[in-house]
Amino acid sequence: MNLRFVEAFYWVVSLKSVSRAAEKLFITQSAMSSRIAALEEELGVLLLDRRDKQFRLTVAGMRFFNHAQRLLALQREIKSEMGAGAQRAVTLRIGAIESVLHSWLIEWVQHMREGNPDFELQLTVETTPVLVDQVQRGALDLAFAALPTVGEGLRSRALPSMEMVFVGHAQLHRKRRYALADLAALDLLTFQRGSQPHVGLIDLFRGAGIELKRVHTISSISAMVQLVEGGFGVATLPLAAVQRLAGRLPLKPLKCEAALPPLPVHASYREDPSSSVAQGVVEAVLAYVGAPPRHRKNR
Template sequence: MNFDQLKTFLWVAKLGGVRRAAQQMNLSQPAVSARISALEEELGIKLFDRQKSGVVLTKEGLLLRSHAERVESYLSQIRAELTPSEEVKGTLRIGVAETIAQSWLSEFLSALRKHYPKLVVELSVDISMNLRDQLLSRNMDLVFLMGPLSEGNVENITLPSFELGWFCHPQTENKDLGSTPIISFSRLSRPYQELMSELMRRYREVGQVFPSTSLSTSFEMIASGIGVGVLPIQLAQRFIEANRLISFDPGWVPEDLIFTASYLNDPRDHTVYQVAQLALQIAKEYDKKTKPQKSEERNKSF
């Protein structure tokens, strides 16, 4: 029995099939099947039951999985603790919500490159719902998204939040949220759903609402006078300094945006954990540098 066999066994168990495990490990299906067969022969037990939809673990397979996951976790921890960060190799797949991409992502990537110069980073910017799906399907190793995620095999590290504020073009006259066009987050996002719920509760009828998957486009739409919008205050500062936006107070504002660094823990990859901690450090530094002083107590309704 060797670690390659155990690792292959775990991928087949997690993904429910030899073909999917082979794709994940960049191996041929016969190579994966051979490792499983060799493991079963050495242990003298049957690890999987074959079904039309794939494979499922036997009772003995379930027992081996718990042991194999502990072995994998221990080996990952050994590598993380004993291998100097500058010698860590591999590919790290990171997914990022646009709010993070527009704020502290560049500082984080610079720090990541400094600490892990031999680590190859594959970066994807997307909405939080898609990032969640990519993480759970194991197409991402680490995601920065609006969280936390509730799945039992996910660990969440809470990142600094983003305070929201209402903004409009300096010459906008109609700021009545019951009639003026409103620029918002993606229709599939949590902030959009919360915003629409509160608008309907307060105004019963509202004007046009323009959901956008692009934060930068939302700022440009507001700065062009198309409508008003509620967006992160920290990211609005450059528009305010350029006299392209002003803030206004309709008497309420949605709750802050909560972000997490989320990753799978079955088993935990200790390099991913350390990178997530680095992200937390960079995010805190950005937050301390850019977050405006909290205004006097505001009437938050959510």
């Protein structure tokens, strides 16, 4: 039995789509359909109900899916034990929110490349709702977002949360310490409406009984940074991102009487019985992000 055909069937069922499974395995939709047809011919049963456009498994397909999971898990176990999985090229479709991109993702990718010269990256930078949807649909192998992705066959791990700070222009915002009332009188810039930083900002001032003057919602850190640099208000950004940018831009974290809620980060991926790559990458990310910054490049 050709295990590539078994793997094709596994992903068609897991993603409930021939086209998305083909995208996952980097083959054409027609090639994917041919693999399923060849598997059905070998088994002598229909695995997929093709009578209409709605995705359905046959009774035989449901039974074989359990066998497929065990076959692929056994294949991975054998490769691991015999050493066949060592030094393989790694291709990952990774998605991340902007906060992760501007804080540690680039350095981690460089670190990952040092230990895996054949590492091939396909990077998508999007908002959390978009990333969650893409992981659920199988368009991404791994996503770093503010919310975990939930669903059948999906796994999520919490990463260290990010400290959020108010950020102003180094020459324009000179107070030693800002009260919430001081900041409320300024133009405040934060992430898109409904995002965790936006909700956290609103709740912070609402809890203090302070009315905000204006809150501008912007999905791009680069845009927020340019606005602050131009003297247009104060932004809420991850401290790690500000520390990376402050060396070349006139930005500084503002000391405040109250702290913004930290930004949670979750790594989400789909369980793959044929490979532990995504899970291994998550473990590597946890080890990297959890290390003190001065030690990261030497890990």
